Amino acid sequence: MRLQPLPARVDNYIWVLRNDQGRALVVDPSEAAPVFEAANSEDFSPAAILLTHHHADHVAGAAPLLDRWTGTPVYGPDDDRVGLPVNAPADGATFAVDDWSVQVLHVPGHTRTHIAFFVRSAGNDPVLFCGDTLFSLGCGRLFEGDAAQMENSLGRLAALPPETRVCCGHEYTLANAAFAAVVEPDNAALQRRLKEAKTMRDARRPTLPSTIGSELECNPFLRCDQPAVVGAAARRLGRAPAGHTETFATLRAWKDGFSA
Template identity: 45%
Template sequence: MTFFPLPALNDNYIWITENSEQKKIWAVDPGDASVVKDYCQNHGVTLAGIILTHHHWDHTDGVPELRNSYDCPVYGPESLAPDKVTVPVRQGDTITINQVELMAIATPGHTLDHLCYFGEPEHDAPILLCGDTLFRGGCGRLFEGSPAQMLNAMTRLRELPGDTRVYGTHEYTLANYRFAKAIDPDNQALEKADQDAQALRQDQQVTLPSTIALEVQTNPFFRFDVPHVIDHAAQLLNETPASDLVSAFAQIRRAKDGF
């Protein structure tokens, strides 16, 4: 199963997967209906369904128009039903797309209703549709949830198979890497990942998807238990390094917020 991005708004990606035989697509977090409708018109396909990860407007604003145009189901958090979501999804529920099951993983933190979707296609690498929970080199701001909740989400996601393709929904990579290098300065894998991402952006290419293996090596929000990462984050805040993981994660997040 392959997803590809439709750039939308300022730095969003609407991830699309297409069944070429049926001439149908699925869209993830369509914040702009026109982008999806233009793709359908230009490629002679129709919208079979929508998946939502959380309630923020830049992930959901296109839903009413798309539902009206294509009369398609919308899967997502219960908090969005019945206004936008027609099929509420909870932790552990599955959605079948093109014969691939995607399992919902509750990841409160960025928002309280946030869901990620994990699938293991039979003949392809696993996939993770992670909205604003996990980015290449970063994670979402804690607008509603707590550091403990986001730490639980990061712990859960970093246990997924290393070859899992990570489909975040914003092009934040270069900014994330600038912060990551500030608190993990001797990380050679991070330095190479940054160089690779810069080359992609200079060529006007997308830096996503990432992989879980790359995030384990380079993402400070997956490296919340690495002592020198904690120390450098505390230094940015002029604080004493935290002595427990929740507080350490909170320091890393606050250091990024103020970076």
């Protein structure tokens, strides 16, 4: 198996997971050209197209891909705004594509119909395609959901095996790290991750995928039960937060207006 992020637009990644038979899962194609280029140079074709949510920077390239690879199955949310006929599996449903087992998790918050794909195959670490719900060291903005929804969605993803490779939709790691370091300045795992990410970006390499294990150690949005994170939220509020959800909501609102 080969897992590859294709840079697209300003900071998007289109994810391609390929097997040894030249078949691939193509995830969140914001545009078609990077996929065409990779397929031409590396000789693969899509076995399925996976869409996490309806935003144009995640679906705009799907139609041109279908023009070239007619009949390729498309899996995505039950949302007319996707603009394409899709298979929309129920929450928790599992389907097979070639030798991949793909489980769908409904994770509203960023959008009301956002989904994630948890992909397993024999002999490989599992892979999570999480769109704009979970980011490396961060999480998505609450465009259509509320804090309780997003906290619950992130909790579902955080419960996946720690070795799960986290494939999110954007290269936001350094910007997220700057915020995370303000929330938890004494987090040694976070400092190591930041140093590693800087080295990767200096070399023009993606900082992704991350892993669930790393996010649990470093991502403040998955650490709302930790004293340092609760303390940071309390200082922001001027009082103790009422619980994990208010801690999360405080962090998310803080991050919305944050600049390093």
